Every structure is written in C-alpha cells, then in structure tokens.
Amino acid sequence: MQTDLKLQNINVISLKEAPIHLSSQIQPHGILLVLEEPELRILQISNNTFSVFGTTPENMLGKKLEDLVDPYQMEGIKAGLLQQNLDFINPTKIWIRKKGDEYTVFDAIFHRNPEGVLILELEPAISQTNIPFLSFYHLARASINRLESSKNLREFCQIIVQEVRQMTEFDRVMLYKFDEDGHGSVVAEAKIDALESYLGLHYPESDIPRPARKLFVSNSIRLIPDTNSQPIQLFPINNPVTGRSINLTNSHLRSAANCHIEYLHNMGVGASLTISLIKDQKLWGLIACHHQTPKFVSYELRKSCEFLGRVIFAEISAKEETEDYDYRMNLTHIQSLLVEYMSQSDHFIDGLVKNQPNLLDLTNAQGAAVCFGGNYTLIGETPKEEELNFLVEWLKHNIEDEIFYTDSLPSLYPDAIGFKNYASGLLAIPISQRNYVLWFRPEVIQTVNWGGDPNKAFEVNQSQGNLRLCPRKSFELWKETVRLTSLPWQFVEIKAALELRKAIVNIVLRQADELAQLAEDLERSNAELKKFAYVASHDLQEPLNQVANYVQLLEMRYHEELDADAKEFIGYAVEGVSLMQTLIDDVLAYSKVDTQAIAFQVTEVDTALQRALSNLRKRISETGTIITHDPLPTVMADSTQLMQLFLNLIGNAIKFRSDKPPEIHIGAERLEDEWLFSVRDNGIGIDPQFSDRIFIIFQRLHTRDEYPGTGMGLAICKKIIECHRGRIWVESEIGQGATFYFTIPAGGRERDRRNGRKTENHLFS
Numbered sequence: 001m002q003t004d005l006k007l008q009n010i011n012v013i014s015l016k017e018a019p020i021h022l023s024s025q026i027q028p029h030g031i032l033l034v035l036e037e038p039e040l041r042i043l044q045i046s047n048n049t050f051s052v053f054g055t056t057p058e059n060m061l062g063k064k065l066e067d068l069v070d071p072y073q074m075e076g077i078k079a080g081l082l083q084q085n086l087d088f089i090n091p092t093k094i095w096i097r098k099k100g101d102e103y104t105v106f107d108a109i110f111h112r113n114p115e116g117v118l119i120l121e122l123e124p125a126i127s128q129t130n131i132p133f134l135s136f137y138h139l140a141r142a143s144i145n146r147l148e149s150s151k152n153l154r155e156f157c158q159i160i161v162q163e164v165r166q167m168t169e170f171d172r173v174m175l176y177k178f179d180e181d182g183h184g185s186v187v188a189e190a191k192i193d194a195l196e197s198y199l200g201l202h203y204p205e206s207d208i209p210r211p212a213r214k215l216f217v218s219n220s221i222r223l224i225p226d227t228n229s230q231p232i233q234l235f236p237i238n239n240p241v242t243g244r245s246i247n248l249t250n251s252h253l254r255s256a257a258n259c260h261i262e263y264l265h266n267m268g269v270g271a272s273l274t275i276s277l278i279k280d281q282k283l284w285g286l287i288a289c290h291h292q293t294p295k296f297v298s299y300e301l302r303k304s305c306e307f308l309g310r311v312i313f314a315e316i317s318a319k320e321e322t323e324d325y326d327y328r329m330n331l332t333h334i335q336s337l338l339v340e341y342m343s344q345s346d347h348f349i350d351g352l353v354k355n356q357p358n359l360l361d362l363t364n365a366q367g368a369a370v371c372f373g374g375n376y377t378l379i380g381e382t383p384k385e386e387e388l389n390f391l392v393e394w395l396k397h398n399i400e401d402e403i404f405y406t407d408s409l410p411s412l413y414p415d416a417i418g419f420k421n422y423a424s425g426l427l428a429i430p431i432s433q434r435n436y437v438l439w440f441r442p443e444v445i446q447t448v449n450w451g452g453d454p455n456k457a458f459e460v461n462q463s464q465g466n467l468r469l470c471p472r473k474s475f476e477l478w479k480e481t482v483r484l485t486s487l488p489w490q491f492v493e494i495k496a497a498l499e500l501r502k503a504i505v506n507i508v509l510r511q512a513d514e515l516a517q518l519a520e521d522l523e524r525s526n527a528e529l530k531k532f533a534y535v536a537s538h539d540l541q542e543p544l545n546q547v548a549n550y551v552q553l554l555e556m557r558y559h560e561e562l563d564a565d566a567k568e569f570i571g572y573a574v575e576g577v578s579l580m581q582t583l584i585d586d587v588l589a590y591s592k593v594d595t596q597a598i599a600f601q602v603t604e605v606d607t608a609l610q611r612a613l614s615n616l617r618k619r620i621s622e623t624g625t626i627i628t629h630d631p632l633p634t635v636m637a638d639s640t641q642l643m644q645l646f647l648n649l650i651g652n653a654i655k656f657r658s659d660k661p662p663e664i665h666i667g668a669e670r671l672e673d674e675w676l677f678s679v680r681d682n683g684i685g686i687d688p689q690f691s692d693r694i695f696i697i698f699q700r701l702h703t704r705d706e707y708p709g710t711g712m713g714l715a716i717c718k719k720i721i722e723c724h725r726g727r728i729w730v731e732s733e734i735g736q737g738a739t740f741y742f743t744i745p746a747g748g749r750e751r752d753r754r755n756g757r758k759t760e761n762h763l764f765s
Helices: 002-016 071-081 133-148 153-168 210-218 258-266 301-324 327-343 350-352 359-363 385-398 414-423 491-557 564-595 605-615 617-623 638-654 713-725
Strands: 031-035 041-045 094-099 102-112 118-122 172-178 184-191 221-224 232-235 271-279 281-291 369-371 373-382 404-406 424-428 436-441 445-452 460-463 466-471 476-480 601-604 624-631 634-637 662-671 674-678 728-732 737-745
Touching: 002 373, 071 094, 071 102, 102 301, 118 476, 118 605, 133 491, 153 172, 153 184, 153 281, 153 301, 172 301, 172 424, 210 271, 210 281, 258 385, 258 491, 271 301, 327 350, 350 369, 350 373, 359 369, 359 373, 359 436, 359 491, 369 385, 385 414, 385 436, 414 424, 414 436, 424 491, 436 491, 491 564, 601 617, 601 638, 605 617, 605 624, 617 638, 634 638, 634 737, 638 662, 638 674, 638 713, 638 737, 713 728, 713 737
Parallel strands: 624 662
Antiparallel strands: 031 041, 031 118, 041 232, 094 102, 102 118, 172 184, 172 281, 221 271, 271 281, 369 373, 369 436, 404 424, 424 436, 445 476, 460 466, 601 634, 662 674, 674 737, 728 737
16 A cells, blocks of 8 residues: 555656646647748648648648748748747748638747747737737836836736736736745736635645746747637647657647646636746746636737736846845945954954854844854854754755755754754855854744645546546635744845855965965975985985995905904994894885875775785794784775785784784774774783874884884874875773774775675684
8 A cells, every 4th residue: 555655656746747848739729830941841730720721631741831821921931930039030920821812811930849840830810909019118118107106026016917917808917926945926916806816825836837837938928718628639649750749848839738727727717828927047937817718819919918028027126136225235234344354353253253243144143153173153042062063964965055045944954843943044155065154043933825725736536547637626715834934035145145155265265375385385395305315315225235245245255364253243233234224215115105195096905905914924924923804995095005004003013912922903994984994913012101102203112122123114104194184093001902093084986895794804823
C-alpha cells in the first residue's frame, strides 16, 4: 500500500510537470499550418480545412503557401520571413483562396518554434471595434496621467485592470502577482457587480504549474475564446520531418490543457484572456480577463491590451522601485557608516557591532551574529552558540550563492523550530567558505485568506488504471493561520546585505594583502636560507670526502707503523666525517620538503607504507618487529614524502625499542574533513614535557652513544605534514611506548579496503 502511494505521488508530480507545449491540438477558431522552408510547403495542417478551403487536410499536404494566397501578397510575405523579428509582419491581413476565385480575409500570424519550425496561424478577420492609433494614444495617455496622480502601488494596479476591462469589456479583469514562494494573490480587480470578488485572495502555486509559467514567459498573451469548444487535431499528428509532436510554445491557437479548461469551468469562466507581466526575464504577474460566456478578441485588440499593459506595468515597476526610496537611502547611509567604522577599527567586526547604527539597523533585524575564525560575535536576540554551530554547518553544505534569505527557516532547517522565537527568518552572507554574517527575525503569526483550501489545490482521479490531475472545485474563502515564519526580507534589505558583503570582503582582502606582503618577505628570506643551506651542504661534501679518503689512505699506507691509539684516532675521524655527511644529507632533505610538495596526487597510503617497510625490511627482520595496520585510505598527497614520513616514524619506533620485541600499529580514522593517522609502539616512551621539543631541528633526548642519529627525523616529519596542511603530535609516557598522530585533509577518491571494518593485517612477524 505504501509503495502504491509513493508511485501515485511520483505520477502526480509528473502530471504537474507534463510538457503541455508539445501538442497536436489547437482551438477551433483558427487554422494552423506547419510550413517547410524555403518553399513554404505544408507539412501539417489542422483538421478543420473543409469549411475554409472546401477540401480535406490530406489534399492540403504538400501544397505551397502560394497556392492558397493571393500572388500579390506572397512577395511581401517572403521578404518579411527573411527578417529575424517576425513581429514586423504580424498580424498580416492575407486573402486565402477559398473556392475558385473566392477569397476569405484572415489575420495571419507567423512564428518559429524553439526548434526553428515555421508555423502559420490564421484567425478570421472578424469585424470588431478596433481602436484607431490616435484613439489608442489618447487612451494610453489618459491611463498614464491617472498613474502619475496615484499615490501608491495598489492604485497603480487598480488602474491597469480598469483600463484593460474598458478596452475588452470582459466581465472580470484581475491583476495576479506572484509571491517569492511561488504562490500568488489578486492585488487588483475590476468586475461586474454580479460576480463575487476575488480581491486579496491567495492562490496556491499548483493553480499555475511551472510548465504553464514557462509558456506565459514565452507567449505573453493568451486567448481562450470558448472554454466549451472541442479541440481540433493536427494532421498528421506528428511532424513528418522530426517524427515527434510539434512544439507549440509560441502558438496563439494551441489548445489549452484539459486540467486548465476544467479549472476555468469550475470558476464559471466561458472565455479568458491572459497577459503576462515580465520583469527581469521572470514572470512577475498576470492580467487575467474572465468572461462568463464565449468571447472572441481580435489579434489587434489583444496586442493593444498587451501594449497598454506593458506601458502601465513599466510605470508599476518604476513605482515599485521608488516607493521605498527613503528607506533605501536610509540603508545606504547606514551602510556607508558601517564601512567607515570597519575601516577605522583594528578588526572589522568591532566596526559592525560597537557603534550606532550597527549591524541590526542595516536589515531591520532583531538579532545578528558574525561567525569568523570559529568564533561568534552576537548582538540582539539570537540562537545560542551551540545552535549557531550546527546552523553554520548546514549553510556550508547547502548554500552556494552570495546570499541566502528565507522568512521560514524551520521549513528548510527543522532544527530551527527550537529557536523560532529568535530566528524564524534568516538572512546570511558568506564572507568566505567558513565565515558568515547572519541576521535573524522572530516568528510572526499571520492569517492568510485563500481562494479555496490550498491543501486541496487539486484532486487525483484514477480510472481504467490511469491517473488524472483534476483542479479543485471550491474557491470559497479559506483562512489559514501561518506559523514558523517571520516578516519577509525586503529587496532593498537583501541588496544592502550584498553591498555590505562586498565591503567586508574588500576590507578582509586588504588586511590579507598586508599579511601576504609580510608572508612574501618571509618567503623570500626562507628561500635565501634554503639556497644557502643547499649550497653550503653541497660544497661541504667534497672537502669531507677528501678528509675521509686521505685519513683512510693514511691508515692503509702506514698501518704497520701506527700504534693502537693512532688507529683509534683515525677511526674517530672517519666516524666524525660519516656523521657530518649524514647531517648534510638530512639538512638537504629538510630544505627540499616544501619545494617537493607542490602538486599532490591521488595516493594510496598503503602503497607509501609498503615502500617504507621495504626499506626497513632488514631492521624489521633483525629486531623481530611485528607491524600491523588498519585499512588505509586514499588521500591527496606526495607519495615520496608520505613514504619518508612512515620511514622516519617506524624507524624511530624500532630504534627506541624496549627489551620486548617491537610491536607497531598504524591506525587510520576518518574525521569530518580529514584523516587521522597514528603510529603506536611499545618502546621506551617519551617524557611528556619534551613532546614539542622533539619536533625541533637537531633536538635530541639521548646521546649518540645511546642511540645514533642526527635529530632531524621528526623535524622532517613535521615539515612534511605542515606542507600537507595537517598537524602532527605525540602522546606518550616514560616506559609505556609512544603514539605519534598526524592528520591529512580528506580528498580524492577515498576508499576503505574492508568496507569500513577495522581489521589487523600482520605484515611482518
């Protein structure tokens, strides 16, 4: 039963997303022809040709447009079709040969669909009260004069519906505005007295699903003259060139979806005209005209309404942007003060919170938090720091834009229910990947008037094994109490937050530039030191080799003449030269570490470990060392340096062994964003007070007589890990062995060899 319910939900979603622009049906008040260019040969035609042409669609296929149109018009039509913008020839009055020499006048509308297929739509040039240009100019001028004298946006919207209704004489004209959440509301209405008012009612997003909204953007004016008419099929159904249904995105005659027709019937609508209001390439709203009985509107009148709507809507957009001018100017002033405060402060956060006005005033928020470097600076009413930690982690993994805002955080982040009284609304700007500025608004309980129950926006009927999406039948007032929401963030507040983000980033970058200059000076100094170390070490090798060679030659040549003390002294000299050469090699290795770790690659940690163990095989065998390890991952690293790291750590564990045979275990554990590795032994251990000192270059805790070495091994390990952006430390007690820990950031194609199970592999015993 549960599976069937899930499948039904999936089918409902697919029904709501159905591609309604791919259709093979049109409305019966016109004729549609699909033409093949450049000959303008008919590929498809609507199945209502007999009443106009006196012949069947089958007989029309293959004919050229010039066979139907007055030959004097064809030259102008062909010239117009060569233009990129076909609006210059739409509509064209053309005379179609009906029977013999009898012609019928049509309004011809040419357009190309998204696939570039040319489509011709013919509507009868019905005698209708058209508006001459001068009369239309006076009408538009009068409308604009009314707009200029109006006081607010609501009056603007009311004027536009009154003017459109005056031109079209529809029973009802509404201006429908979309909200940020996808729902919509009627913000203006002009109607006959007998109709119930829809003004102020909200309607759910499903009333105008996404496919329909896309079509409203592509085709800005849409007429359904008779909701009870039967659609006309195209012949053939599929385009013979593509073998698919024709894309009728830009078609005026395209038949409406059955669900939409049923929706109009439920509202008592016999005819509808819809004009799209586009702002910034998005559907801002609609002018919806409804009539109780069938009503045809000519193409010229539809275009006049569209033009008037666009002219007035341009004024609405301007009014919408300037209505909050004073507020925007106030926010701009606050923003400039905050930038000044930040520039004068040692740390930019002090400039945001320690002055008046402060961070809260920029967005009219009741609380704010600055998360920077893992620390929080709070002002006003905010969630607790522990709650903010989880919220910031959620933002890191879910938000990629320059700004994030919502007036219902609990609906997106359920944990926010626990602090709804402080943060039902959230506005957030990332300063970097880990640092944020957050503003909060508390819950405000509201009552929303809906045109029908939004929870029953549609019904799903199932008959003969098929699901069918049906619109609701009730549009009666339905009140909803909305909780877990705050007052919405205004556009000017969002824009002010974005501008502040730019200022903060610039200030942080400026401070970073100063640090970068210091780092550059330090890097130059380090580079000179490295060069000196390399040259000095290289130049020292030759005289040392000479000393060793001549001392050994001296012993060989005068062996019989040297007493025991002399031979012992020569041995000390050779041993000192050998130690000096080892020191030089270690200094060279130390100086090369960071220059070698430039391009990390996907590295199997197990492979690096095996290489290290191969180099230590003799010592492992001689000491009877037992080495085990966890399943090891794949990381982004330098394989040679990783091998050197294991070589030094395991070599030390063998060197500083106790009386027992050495037992060494290499562990690996995945943390949140890094791998934690460990090398644990059962050796002599380390006094905790020296846990930092042992990583310093040339530092030793034992004499060379006790344990040979240069004191460079752990310093090299530390430098290798730092080059990999990790950390290294030791935990130990005298006589209880030591565990060296180091981290490497997680990255690349990490794999666990045992599907996450920890098992021990005995490599050597």
